[in-house]
Structures are given as structure tokens and as C-alpha cells.
Amino acid sequence: MLRGSCMCGKVKYELRGDPIVTYYCHCGKCRKQSGSSFATNVIFRKEHLVFVEGEESISRWNSSPGKHRYFCSGCGSPLYSHGENRKHIVSVRAGTLTDPLPLAPSVHAFVAHKANWVEITDDLPQHPEYFA
Numbered sequence: 001m002l003r004g005s006c007m008c009g010k011v012k013y014e015l016r017g018d019p020i021v022t023y024y025c026h027c028g029k030c031r032k033q034s035g036s037s038f039a040t041n042v043i044f045r046k047e048h049l050v051f052v053e054g055e056e057s058i059s060r061w062n063s064s065p066g067k068h069r070y071f072c073s074g075c076g077s078p079l080y081s082h083g084e085n086r087k088h089i090v091s092v093r094a095g096t097l098t099d100p101l102p103l104a105p106s107v108h109a110f111v112a113h114k115a116n117w118v119e120i121t122d123d124l125p126q127h128p129e130y131f132a
């Protein structure tokens with residue numbers, strides 16, 4: 001089990017299962033939402049994500065058709081995203097984990113959209129769009 005929270009601590013969650021894949025997301029929406037160069041996301045089965053505190057503080061934004069991004073309405077921390085086309089999984093923001101992440105990133109996604117200042121220097125596979 002892994003624990004995580006938003007920055008202000010109002011929202012606390014647990015991941016009651018194993019991570020499926022950790023990836024770097026270079027899409028423009030993750031970049032805008034994070035205000036950073038790219039996002040590090042971890043995929044879990046949806047039923048493994050359980051909110052233990054503050055679920056009522058979560059807001060969501062429909063970032064593209066059928067896709068929602070969930071964040072803390074108090075502090076703005078992005079928490080996870082969920083898409084109608086991949087209903088059974090959630091993509092959790094690795095940076096909101098409190099516990100160490102047991103699965104290192106294995107792939108770069110949406111590399112076609114990466115910020116022009118980002119230079120990928122590792123040997124992980126790079127996908128121009130999503131990897132699955």
C-alpha cells in the first residue's frame with residue numbers, strides 16, 4: 001500500500017495495489033497543469049485508488065473529451081486523471097505520493113509535444129504520443 005496527499009494535506013489517498021507503469025508525460029496539458037517541464041505519472045487500477053480524507057475537496061476539470069483531471073480545490077495540487085476510454089485505470093501524479101514509489105519510470109510519452117527546453121538524456125523508450 002502506498003500513501004499520498006495533496007500539498008495542503010486536506011486530501012489523503014491510499015493506493016491499495018501495485019503500480020502498473022510509471023511514465024514521464026510530456027503532453028502540453030500535463031505541462032500547463034504542473035507548471036513544470038513534464039509530469040511523472042503512475043498508472044494503477046482504478047479500484048486501487050481510495051480516498052481516506054478530503055474527497056469532498058477534490059475538483060475536476062474536463063481537459064479533453066472524456067478525460068478528467070482531478071486536483072485539490074484548496075491548494076491546487078494535481079492528483080490524478082481518468083479517461084472514459086481507459087475506465088479501469090487512473091494516472092496518479094507521482095509527486096503527490098508520500099511513500100517512496102516502488103516502480104521507476106520506464107517510458108517517455110507524448111515526446112512529440114515536449115517542451116523545447118527539455119533534453120531527454122536517458123535511454124528509456126520514447127513514444128511520440130501515448131504508449132499503449
Ligand SMILES: [Zn+2]
Pocket residue numbers: 006007008009010011072073074075076077
Ligand atoms: Zn490540498
Ligand SMILES: [Zn+2]
Pocket residue numbers: 025026027028029030031039110
Ligand atoms: Zn500528460
